[in-house]
Amino acid sequence: MNVTCIRKYGISLAGMLIMLASLPACTGVNTFPTIARAGDTVSVMVGGSENARKETIDVTLTDASNQTWDLKSMGLVRSVFNLRTDGRANGMHYSPYVDSNISWWLGHEPLQTVLVADIPAGAAAGMASLTISLNATDNSSGVADPFAVNLEIMPGTGSSNQFLRQDLSGPGAIVDFSRLEAAPYAKINFGAGATEIGAASLVVDFNETVLAPGDINVYAPEAVMRDTSVTPVAFGKYQRMVYWRQDGQRLYVDIVAPQGIMPRYLQVFVIHPRGLTASPNFQITSASVYDVNGSLLSIQPSLVYFP
Missing domain, CATH: 2.60.40.10 (Immunoglobulins)
Incomplete structure (x- = not known):
């Protein structure tokens, strides 16, 4: 824009x-x-x-x-x-x-x-x-x-x-x-390295006495990018699928990108309502990141909380 x-x-x-x-x-x-x-x-x-x-x-x-x-x-x-x-x-x-x-x-x-x-x-x-x-x-x-x-x-x-x-309630x-303004969230980044990510599995802990597990939502921005490493340049390279669930104590996020995705294009937001009595204390307790061949990478995702 x-x-x-x-x-x-x-x-x-x-x-x-x-x-x-x-x-x-x-x-x-x-x-x-x-x-x-x-x-x-x-x-x-x-x-x-x-x-x-x-x-x-x-x-x-x-x-x-x-x-x-x-x-x-x-x-x-x-x-x-x-x-x-x-x-x-x-x-x-x-x-x-x-x-x-x-x-x-x-x-x-x-x-x-x-x-x-x-x-x-x-x-x-x-x-x-x-x-x-x-x-x-x-x-x-x-x-x-x-x-x-x-x-x-x-x-x-x-x-x-x-x-x-x-609206439905009348004029x-x-x-x-x-x-319209951002709800409180934790942003998970995978850095800006050059090694493409093929999959990732994250476990995020939080204080369930402060944040009701059912109030958690997850947002992952889509990267609509052309792959410039091939000729002719084409779309489709950086597709990814994100699946998540919570069991009342932890949040589990699984990501699959079969054709690979550059780390800068992969972000996950953990969102919660306003008005909590204290910080939910989000922490990544486990993170496994793989390349497109399934080999474990040394990438350690970071989490930053924005109340």
């Missing part, structure tokens, strides 16, 4: 989703011309970062009178969350090799980070800019942090958009942005 945009008031997040589906697999921070009134809500595509959070991002608005507004300290940063391209999107499959790989080189699957924030009610009309720092080292846009995003503040008084939705429900 190489386009980042601020959407003007009156245009919903659905517009961003439509745009996102047409974009290639890397991310950026370039903008379309846009306008908003003081008090309005804007949504900004700010690159691609697995680690960016609304609690750690910095956002400062400089208005036409050169006054600066710290949106985070003012409580005007509404949400920071990630979007993923439709798996059928042309750009997901046929982007240039570098565009498709840059996020994986930085340690995460292709995704687009979105910031939703309100413009201060007292901001002066005229040309303005947002200075944004993700405070993360995995931004796949390739733009130096911090970066600036321009917008024009129009005369008049706007209002914070509640993004009212309509008028206010969107809950926290449902």
Whole structure:
């Protein structure tokens, strides 16, 4: 994804989703011309970062009178969350090799980070800019942090958009942005070595008195990559299957990649609900990793917990 945009008031997040589906697999921070009134809500595509959070991002608005507004300290940063391209999107499959790989080189699957924030009610009309720092080292846009995003503040008084939705419960429900933000998770990585993995078997222990075993879920990002080691270049090389179960005390994860998969493309997320009374204390207690011939490898997967 190489386009980042601020959407003007009156245009919903659905517009961003439509745009996102047409974009290639890397991310950026370039903008379309846009306008908003003081008090309005804007949504900004700010690159691609697995680690960016609304609690750690910095956002400062400089208005036409050169006054600066710290949106985070003012409580005007509404949400920071990630979007993923439709798996059928042309750009997901046929982007240039570098565009498709840059996020994986930085340690995460292709995704687009979105910031939703309100413009201060007292901001002066005229040309303005947002200075944004993700405070993360995995931004796949390739733009130096911090970066600036321009917008024009129009005369008049706007209002914070509640993004009212309509569902089975009826119209008028206010969107809950926290449902778009990452749940607590443990990320399991297999490193960035050059030896392809053919299979892996993991046992993950956790504190079942803190985390109900039935609340655990597992997510494994798909790697849609072309194999550049063969001529002609072709898809299909990095397919993998992930199976998992828990027995009330431990989590078991088995991975099969018969044609081999580069370690950087193999990631597993162990996810749990918010609001635990303590850390679930995830630990890999057993890990066996094999090459495509079934020989045991020395790869030791790592687990990092993000509450």
